[in-house]
Amino acid sequence: MLQTTVIGSYAWPSWFITAVQAIKDRRYGPKDVEEALNDAVEMAIRDQEEAGLDVISDGEMRRLGFFTADFYGRLRGLAELPPLRRLGPGGHDQRERYEAPERIEAPDGLGIVAEYSYARGRTKLPLKVPCPGPYTLAGRIMPGKHYQDRMAVAREFARIINRELKAVTAAGAAFIQLDEPSYAVHKHSPKAFVELFNSTVEGVSARIGLHLCFGNYIGRPVAHRVYAPLFPHILDVEADEIHLEMANREMAEVHLLGEIARAGKTAAVGVIDVKNYFIETPQIVADRISVALRYARPDQLAVAPDCGLSQTARWAARRKLHAMVEGARLVRNELTGH
Secondary structure, three states: OOEEOOOOEOOOOHHHHHHHHHHHOOOOOHHHHHHHHHHHHHHHHHHHHHHOOOOEOOEOHHHOOOOOOOOHHHOEOOEEEOOOOOOOOOOHHHOOEEEOOOOOEOOOOOOHHHHHHHHHOOOOOOEOEEEEOHHHHHHHEEOOOOOOOHHHHHHHHHHHHHHHHHHHHHOOOOEEEEEOHHHHHOOOOHHHHHHHHHHHHOOOOOEEEEEEOOOOEOOEOOOOOOOHHHOOHHHHOOOOEEEEEOHHHOOOOOOHHHHHHHOOOEEEEEEEOOOOOOOOOHHHHHHHHHHHOOOOOHHHEEEEEOOOOOOOOHHHHHHHHHHHHHHHHHHHHHHHOO
């Protein structure tokens, strides 16, 4: 009960930021790149193991970003567009943009199988395999001449992702999580999102999770932070677990965890604010878990940060994960009388 886990991405240490820049500048050879990425994955795994987490990830360290830097580079049919803004404070209108003049293809897959295989050989803990969902993947791509709209691009990605997920489960993966911050950003089509999600995971034999958030680019959300318009429709997704960020909203809408639990799914609650450099104490984490337990039983509840830790400094990420695990332990001890 109260299984502790992460969302997917992990913090980049200073040396890795330098290495990533060298990779982008083509100053690294293939063996240099391989060594840097392997070292980064092993560092992320070690930090999570030392924190005492129950389920970990590879930190998404090989992706050099949430999805655009690596995933888009594996696709055919895209043409790069200039960003809308180049100067001033960081924001989503400074991000990369593409259009799709041709059909989008991933002839060599998305690289997730290789990610999983390496990480599986480096830890004995259960591994979660995160993957950006099709609607989110479609978000930086203008439809162009080949696709009518963003949903049409997303349906193409659903086909590509489905093939990738089947390949990674064949390699041994048992827990896959689709990350779809765009669902909560664009709340107008929850039924369409359910159909899209279910087609993406159709025939995939694994535990399936869905992570919903409001964006975390440079540590900032990009939407009105309200989940309610997605409910109750989102409960029809073919997922075993649904994660909601709660900590940075002071546990607003915590009652929705009860709806998730009553639908027969695990409610994963965000109890660590990754957008804040305040380091939660174990007691603060325990108090947040206790609030969540008003709506879901301990065996229906998982504990995680609000979002990935890629936008958080490593020193803070480590301390926050330790506090999260210790807070969950406090609640477990109270529940069991230890």
